[in-house]
Amino acid sequence: MDERELQKLLEDIKEGKSSIEEGVKKLKDLPFKELGFAKIDNHREIRVGYPEVIYCAGKTVEQVKSIVEFMLTKNNNILATRATEEMYAAIKEICLEAEYNKLAKTITIKKKDVPVPDTYIAVVTAGTSDIPVAEEAAVTAEVLGNKVERIFDVGVAGIHRLFNRLDLIRGARVVVVIAGMEGALASVVGGLVDKPVIAVPTSVGYGANFGGLSALLCMLNSCASGVSVVNIDNGFGAGYLASMINKL
Numbered sequence: 001m002d003e004r005e006l007q008k009l010l011e012d013i014k015e016g017k018s019s020i021e022e023g024v025k026k027l028k029d030l031p032f033k034e035l036g037f038a039k040i041d042n043h044r045e046i047r048v049g050y051p052e053v054i055y056c057a058g059k060t061v062e063q064v065k066s067i068v069e070f071m072l073t074k075n076n077n078i079l080a081t082r083a084t085e086e087m088y089a090a091i092k093e094i095c096l097e098a099e100y101n102k103l104a105k106t107i108t109i110k111k112k113d114v115p116v117p118d119t120y121i122a123v124v125t126a127g128t129s130d131i132p133v134a135e136e137a138a139v140t141a142e143v144l145g146n147k148v149e150r151i152f153d154v155g156v157a158g159i160h161r162l163f164n165r166l167d168l169i170r171g172a173r174v175v176v177v178i179a180g181m182e183g184a185l186a187s188v189v190g191g192l193v194d195k196p197v198i199a200v201p202t203s204v205g206y207g208a209n210f211g212g213l214s215a216l217l218c219m220l221n222s223c224a225s226g227v228s229v230v231n232i233d234n235g236f237g238a239g240y241l242a243s244m245i246n247k248l
Helices: 003-014 022-025 044-050 060-075 085-092 128-143 166-170 184-191 207-220 235-246
Strands: 032-034 039-041 076-080 100-101 106-109 120-125 149-153 174-179 195-201 227-229
Touching: 003 128, 060 076, 060 085, 060 106, 076 128, 106 128, 120 128, 120 166, 120 235, 128 149, 128 174, 128 195, 128 235, 149 166, 174 184, 174 235, 184 195, 184 207, 184 227, 195 207, 195 235, 207 227
Parallel strands: 120 149, 120 174, 174 195, 195 227
Antiparallel strands: 032 039, 076 106, 100 106
8 A cells, every 4th residue: 555545545545435443444454564574564655655565586486476466456567576486486386477587587567557667767778688687677677667768778888879868868867887897887877978977887797706796896996986786695685766857
């Protein structure tokens, strides 16, 4: 339940279109639902504007399935990240509308339309190997109600490819730049656009990349203003933050 739905419920009770008993039934699981192994935060969308997202890594298939099964009763859109195909198969048993993005490792279920602003988010990768993280960012932003433009494989090793798509990147409200290796693309883009840049270092690269650490430090040390950095391989965090900026 989001703020608009809560307001409508209270207005319906006030106008006699809904009973107090029906209202209590709908609000009974606030602020959270206790499942024993998890506490589902049903109050989150009212507080911060977006419902809880399921982080699947470390959870069993049955735990993820049980969480989704309860969340389906709330008629909210559902996003699960770092999900396996086995988890998707289990969720498909209880919800035929569930979709799986193999690259992003996300499960999405659309139950209601979300207002989408006219502006868009650009998701840019340095290389093709960065696309899985980019897809996690893009899917997250789309589920949260945003238009997304994907611009892939435009890294500094062939920077002319970036210039060919610069108009599309500059037209975005916010730009997510995803790069491994030395992570230089975020600084380059930051010096070419007048929009916020969210940099995502990836663990793509040989040994001296240190699992994304070198890209992370490069992005944190960017001399371009307006570049902020999320954690290594954190496409979800970038997509979520981009959505918040795009909807300001």
